[in-house]
Amino acid sequence: xxxxxxxxxxxxxxxxxxxxxxxxxxxxxxxxxxxxxxxxxxxxxxxxxxxxxxxxxxxxxxxxxxxxxxxxxxxxxxxxxxxxxxxxxxxxxxxxxxxxxxxxxxxxxxxxxxxxxxxxxxxxxxxxxxxxxxxxxxxxxxxxxxxxxxxxxxxxxxxxxxxxxxxxxxxxxxxxxxxxxxxxxxxxxxxxxxxxxxxxxxxxxxxxxxxxxxxxxxxxxxxxxxxxxxxxxxxxxxxxxxxxxxxxxxxx
Amino acid sequence: xxxxxxxxxxxxxxxxxxxxxxxxxxxxxxxxxxxxxxxxxxxxxxxxxxxxxxxxxxxxxxxxxxxxxxxxxxxxxxxxxxxxxxxxxxxxxxxxxxxxxxxxxxxxxxxxxxxxxxxxxxxxxxxxxxxxxxxxxxxxxxxxxxxxxxxxxxxxxxxxxxxxxxxxxxxxxxxxxxxxxxxxxxxxxxxxxxxxxxxxxxxxxxxxxxxxxxxxxxxxxxxxxxxxxxxxxxxxxxxxxxxxx
Numbered sequence: 001x002x003x004x005x006x007x008x009x010x011x012x013x014x015x016x017x018x019x020x021x022x023x024x025x026x027x028x029x030x031x032x033x034x035x036x037x038x039x040x041x042x043x044x045x046x047x048x049x050x051x052x053x054x055x056x057x058x059x060x061x062x063x064x065x066x067x068x069x070x071x072x073x074x075x076x077x078x079x080x081x082x083x084x085x086x087x088x089x090x091x092x093x094x095x096x097x098x099x100x101x102x103x104x105x106x107x108x109x110x111x112x113x114x115x116x117x118x119x120x121x122x123x124x125x126x127x128x129x130x131x132x133x134x135x136x137x138x139x140x141x142x143x144x145x146x147x148x149x150x151x152x153x154x155x156x157x158x159x160x161x162x163x164x165x166x167x168x169x170x171x172x173x174x175x176x177x178x179x180x181x182x183x184x185x186x187x188x189x190x191x192x193x194x195x196x197x198x199x200x201x202x203x204x205x206x207x208x209x210x211x212x213x214x215x216x217x218x219x220x221x222x223x224x225x226x227x228x229x230x231x232x233x234x235x236x237x238x239x240x241x242x243x244x245x246x247x248x249x250x251x252x
Numbered sequence: 253x254x255x256x257x258x259x260x261x262x263x264x265x266x267x268x269x270x271x272x273x274x275x276x277x278x279x280x281x282x283x284x285x286x287x288x289x290x291x292x293x294x295x296x297x298x299x300x301x302x303x304x305x306x307x308x309x310x311x312x313x314x315x316x317x318x319x320x321x322x323x324x325x326x327x328x329x330x331x332x333x334x335x336x337x338x339x340x341x342x343x344x345x346x347x348x349x350x351x352x353x354x355x356x357x358x359x360x361x362x363x364x365x366x367x368x369x370x371x372x373x374x375x376x377x378x379x380x381x382x383x384x385x386x387x388x389x390x391x392x393x394x395x396x397x398x399x400x401x402x403x404x405x406x407x408x409x410x411x412x413x414x415x416x417x418x419x420x421x422x423x424x425x426x427x428x429x430x431x432x433x434x435x436x437x438x439x440x441x442x443x444x445x446x447x448x449x450x451x452x453x454x455x456x457x458x459x460x461x462x463x464x465x466x467x468x469x470x471x472x473x474x475x476x477x478x479x480x481x482x483x484x485x486x487x488x489x490x491x492x493x494x495x496x497x
């Protein structure tokens with residue numbers, strides 16, 4: 001493990017002119033954004049607006065057609081630069097390996113890279129699972145966990161990397177309101193505790209306004225506005241207002 | 253199938269590059285090896301016994317009628333060792349293990365588990381493909397050796413008990429030893445090693461390129477089995493014609 005593995009301070013992230021299309025359909029149309037070190041940055045947008053695709057570019061799971069991504073000012077162009085920074089993605093589904101126990105999932109990064117002895121890995125796994133309130137789930141299989149527990153286990157797995165940047169893909173989707181608050185609190189707690197930069201992709205308005213330092217709204221592959229929660233709430237654009245204030249028509 | 257042949261060769265090459273890390277994956281190799289052997293042994297036993305039996309039944313009476321009873325052991329022995337055991341076992345394993353490989357890796361791909369590995373800088377080829385290919389390339393030749401022995405036994409039982417042959421057990425094996433050489437068995441085992449690599453690489457590749465949901469997984473499983481079998485038959489001819497004359 002690198003020497004700075006225990007020094008978990010967040011990194012800054014800059015995206016310039018990111019473009020991506022699939023089968024002739026433009027999904028990202030020149031995305032520009034800047035995330036400051038240590039902040040909680042939420043990207044909001046309706047389903048199909050390109051949020052998850054953007055996230056996959058940031059972690060290196062997709063190659064952009066055009067545009068650049070910088071981490072702490074360094075262009076994310078080679079695996080060496082990507083490997084220099086510790087980034088973790090918490091998947092929408094959790095993406096725990098179903099053939100492994102929760103404990104094995106959480107310790108997988110350390111086990112596979114052989115950076116710590118088995119006893120130490122066991123301790124770290126217990127510690128991270130305790131941090132997310134899943135101490136008793138260490139020997140359970142992922143299919144024995146609820147949706148919220150899976151997401152917390154996925155967060156524990158991300159924490160083992162001691163990340164400088166955590167990306168969350170729809171962390172509260174498919175969760176009841178109480179579990180959603182627990183996950184939101186978890187993101188806030190991590191941010192305060194280890195000063196990690198958190199980039200959250202979500203269409204959950206309550207989560208975004210509850211935890212974000214800044215919010216970007218993406219619609220049809222374009223960033224429409226970026227600002228503090230209050231600035232975004234008051235942003236005068238029909239598309240943004242339509243998304244943020246969407247409501248049922250029962251009283252009308 | 254043929255449009256993916258380049259990708260399949262590339263996957264094989266990338267797997268070869270991860271070979272130096274085999275020791276680190278020894279637990280997974282052993283798990284896969286146990287899975288393949290344990291899952292297939294009974295099936296191999298039944299299939300091989302009856303293949304041997306039916307070959308003896310089909311060829312024995314004709315040879316005996318023509319006063320060639322001493323050739324029955326050799327015909328059954330050669331047919332099983334050089335052709336039937338390697339090919340039939342490869343087809344069985346393609347259906348039994350290749351399908352499982354494609355389904356498991358395919359569902360990991362669909363449910364983003366492979367993406368999760370990549371985000372942790374864990375190479376899916378090293379973690380998933382290498383142990384499976386190593387395990388199958390050791391297990392299949394061993395199963396073929398077992399299959400050859402059981403097949404010979406099946407042929408001997410029928411030759412002994414069938415009233416149109418009535419070739420005693422000891423005579424059958426003495427005739428077999430006169431014709432079948434160790435090299436014939438080695439040829440079959442070498443073929444099965446090649447077939448194992450085909451099954452492993454084709455099935456893992458099919459799993460890794462799976463898209464869609466359960467239907468996509470089902471499609472991958474079918475393609476893995478069909479493509480493996482087609483390639484096995486083609487390579488069987490090529491190996492027999494050019495290498496193992």
